[in-house]
Amino acid sequence: MSGHGVFQEQHSSFEGCAIANFIYGPNGSGKSTISNLLRNQDDLDSEPSSIEWDGDSSEIIVYNKEWREENFRDQQNFPGVFTLGSDSVEAQKNIDDLLDKLQRTQEKISSANKQLEDKQKQIDDATESFRDSVWDNVLKPNERLLGPALTGYRNSKSKFASKLLEKPGEEPSVTIDELEAQIADVFSGEPNTYESISIDSFRTLVDNLGNCETCDIWELAIIGNQDVGIAELIGTLGNSDWVRQGMVYVDETDVCPFCQQHTITSDLKTQLESFFDNQYETNLRKAKDELNCYRSTAGALLTIFEALLENPFIVACGDQSRQLLETKVLEIRPAIEENIKLMEGKVAEPSRRVTISSCSKLYEELLQQITVINNAIIEHNEAMLNISKEKERLLKDTWATLRKIGAAAIQSHEEAIKKLEGAKKGLEKTIREQKGYEKNFNEQIVEARKGITSIQPTVDEINRSLLAYGFDGFSIQPSGASENAYQIVRPDGSPAGKTLSEGEETFVAFLYFMQLIKGSVDPNQFAQEKIVVIDDPICSLDSTVLYIVSCMVKQLIDDAKKNQSEVKQVFVLTHNAFFHKEASFSKGKAYDDRNTKYWTIQKRGNQSFIKDHGSTNPIKTSYELLWEEVKSRSASTIALQNSMRRIIENYFRMLGKDKSDKIENRFETIEDKIICRSLFAWMNDGSHSIPDDLYIDSYSESPDKYREVFKRIFEVSENIEHYKMMMGDVYKETVESNAE
Structure with missing residues (x-):
């Protein structure tokens, strides 16, 4: 109100x-305000007051x-x-039967509506629980990785859960790591394209390494001219490599670099020089060249390979692609280093035969991996040229991945909702049917009443x-x-x-x-x-x-x-x-x-x-209402005086034994006697005049004084028990207050 x-x-x-x-x-006090508001309910629409209905509204x-x-x-x-007239008993009975059927139908509708509300609440509760669950267990753990593909769904539990339920049967086409890398590319603002890796340069280096590894020089024992007289001795001793190394120290003197004796004759020197002829030097030079080529080519390959690991596309693809390449490096590097050691040994000892391991299989695997990367670059670049289609694919894969993660929760929720929705549809069907019956009964009642209204x-x-x-x-x-x-x-x-x-x-x-x-x-x-x-x-x-x-x-x-x-x-x-x-x-x-x-309105x-006042009637009789006015601390002095006078008139005229003047004389002060006399005024003058009011104007602002004299009237007349009964709790509070 x-x-x-x-x-x-x-x-x-x-x-x-x-x-x-x-x-x-x-x-x-406002009773008309209340009834007029109820009568003109449209006025409540724009006012602060309102009516709240328990169920449907009524006329x-x-x-x-x-x-x-x-x-x-x-x-x-x-x-x-x-x-409704009473001239047609049969017609009235028909109407009563229809009203009874109508009531039963309305009860069924009401019951079904309550059950429907309960089912809807269960659906709402289950939906809310599902939203919280997938938000905490599906979205949040993957939000950082897949966030760019979840725009529009990261701030709404309801939208995220609804999207998750759209196509729960789909399978993602890529792993979550691949999906993360692709999302980072496609959703990173400006579309990035990458240059393909030049596989020809890799193949040239690999071919050169292969040629070095298969060269026949490594299996050839490089020895001197066998037609020289000393050749038989060197061959018997098998020390041609030792002799060759000593030749470096043979000069114009005749001192042997081996025994330090004057044993080098011009003839021996000529034989030694003839033994290490041009063919020997040619073969040795070939071994050295192959070694240098192999070493430089391997160095170039590994350097380019190291640079390849920092290729922007490989970095963008994530750790998985990088790890595959690093694995190839770990396999190729020691194999090459071992071959270099063997080749160096051959050059140091030309007469030795060495077997060089072929790394062609490892090289081929490397080239295949580079080919795979190039194909991925081509696919990526093509995707960048048609980014909208690629985004659509990634979005599809993103939601398929999330649905796979939340598959158990989705299945459980859908089974529960399916069961509840089935029950809900059954209730809605019942309501539709009963509403049809309700409409039919109402139409029949209207027709039946037309004849007797x-x-x-x-x-x-x-x-x-x-x-x-x-x-x-x-x-x-x-x-x-x-x-x-x-x-x-x-x-x-x-x-x-x-x-x-x-x-x-x-x-x-x-x-x-x-x-x-x-x-x-x-x-x-x-x-x-x-x-x-x-x-x-x-x-x-x-x-x-x-x-x-x-x-x-x-x-x-x-x-x-x-x-x-x-x-x-x-x-x-x-x-x-x-x-x-x-x-x-x-x-x-x-x-x-x-x-x-019961309610009372106090102004x-x-x-x-x-x-x-709850179910307790606050007004028992008019007489008790007068006492309520006396007990009220908010009553005005005039209202208080009139209530006291009417109480005294009712009680002492019908029940009291003492006359008013006898009671008045029991008061000691003039003031109390005047107040006492004024309270008996209506009783003495037939309730038509209150002449003594002229003498008590000076006390009209002292309601407590009136209450005191009023109480004393019952005391001196030996009717205090009636006063105690009518004042009730107010009397008890006054006694306790005075005791304190």
């Missing part, structure tokens, strides 16, 4: 409303001053109320009530000026016009409203559920009619509680304590069941506050 009229405080609301709801508040019918003015502004022509039963019921309660000066009759409308006429048939008293008009308006609850101004529109709001229906009514109205309200509430009418909830707002008591009491005691709630200054 906050933000409307006197209800400016936050949390001004009626919460946990029951079937029967009694709201008591003085005039000006709200409000009786208040504004409703009376709108409906009885033209007393000659106000809308007729269609109700009429405004005449309303006319008869209102007129019967008027005569029963002594209103025989006018009656309700169908209007002659308009079809399906009423007019108020005198016994002679003349229009009553504006001659009705306020009390008569109020009573007939309430009777009309009670009939409106049972029927409708549209013969085809009978609401299944109604909320009835009654705001102060007893204005200008005498006590007898007030009692009649309260009985009608009580019957309306009892029928609603027993579910014997279309009324599902009743709100009664009143400022009249007697009417409140009559409407809220049944068989001598207040309603105190779980289907009844302080320009603001009103709503107090919830």
Whole structure:
């Protein structure tokens, strides 16, 4: 209610409303504000107040001053109320049967809807659990590697999970390492292309190495001229390599470099020179050349090979491609080094025969690996030329990889959702079928009612009530000026016009409203559920009619509680304590069941506050209401004085034994006696004048003094127990406070 009229405080609301709801508040406290808001619900759309429904909304019918003015502004022509007549027992029984079937159908729809809500909640919970699971266990561990291909899905659990469920059966075409490298290339902004590795240069070097390794010089024993006389001796000794090395030291002297004796003759020197002839030197030179070629070619190959490991494409491909090449290096390098050692040995000892290992297989494997890399470069460059298609492939592989990682979670989730969706579809089918039955029953009910609905039963019921309660000066009759409308006429048939008293008009308006609850101004529109709001229906009514109205309200509430009418909830707002008591009491005691709630509206200054009393009736009798005013610390001095006077008048006139002057004389001070006399004023003067107020103006701002004298009146008259009983907890708190 906050933000409307006197209800400016936050949390001004009626919460946990029951079937029967009694709201008591003085005039000006905001009751009309409440009833008008309920009557004009469209005004709530742009206001801070609102209505919260437990289930579907229902029609709200409000009786208040504004409703009376709108409906009885033209007393000659106000809308007729269609109700079901009782002239066709069989037709009525048919309608009752249809209504019973309709109710059972609606109960089935309601039950199925609740089950449907439960299934949907289970689906929502399962979906949320799946989202969290795949987010933590599938996305997060792979986000760094595959992130560029997951744009648009890294900030939404819902979108990621939904995408993951699209095609769970696909298999990725590459490993996750390959996928990572390819994603890094394709999604790295500007598309990168790479130059192919020149395989011809590698093949030239490999061919040269192969030629060196297969040269026949390594298997040839390089020895001197056998036609020289000394050749037989050198051959017998097998020391040609030793002799050749010593030849370096043979000069113009005759000193032997081996024995250091003067044994070198010109003839021996000539024979030695002839032994190491041109053929020997040619073969030795060939061995040296092959060694140098092999060594330089191998060095060039390994240098280029080392550079190849830093090739941008190989680096971009990741560790796997690099490791394959490094493995080839580890195999080729020691084989070449071993061959070089053998060749060097041959050159040092030309007569030795050596076998050089062929590395052709390793070279061929190297060339094949380079070919594979070149093919990958070609594929990459082609992909860069058609990057959109390549991105599409990588996206497909990315999601296939992620689905493979989360396969177990996906399967479990899909099986659970399939089962729940199956149950949900079954319930939706049931609801559709039952709604079809509901529509059919409603159509049958409308057709059945057309034959027996009429405004005449309303006319008869209102007129019967008027005569029963002594209103025989006018009656309700169908209007002659308009079809399906009423007019108020005198016994002679003349229009009553504006001659009705306020009390008569109020009573007939309430009777009309009670009939409106049972029927409708549209013969085809009978609401299944109604909320009835009654705001102060007893204005200008005498006590007898007030009692009649309260009985009608009580019957309306009892029928609603027993579910014997279309009324599902009743709100009664009143400022009249007697009417409140009559409407809220049944068989001598207040309603105190779980289907009844009570509120009071208290006004302080320009603001009103709503107090919830639960199922406890705050107003037992008018007499107890006066005591509530005395107990209230917020009551004004004038209101407090008047309440005290009325209590004294009721109690001491009907129950008290002592006269007022005798009680007054038991007070000691003049001030207390004057206050005491003023409180007995209504009792002594017949409640028509309060002359002693002239003498107590100086004390009118001292409510505590009045409370003190009021209490003393009961003490000196020996009626303090009645005071204690009526003050209840307030009396106990006062005693405890004084004790402290």
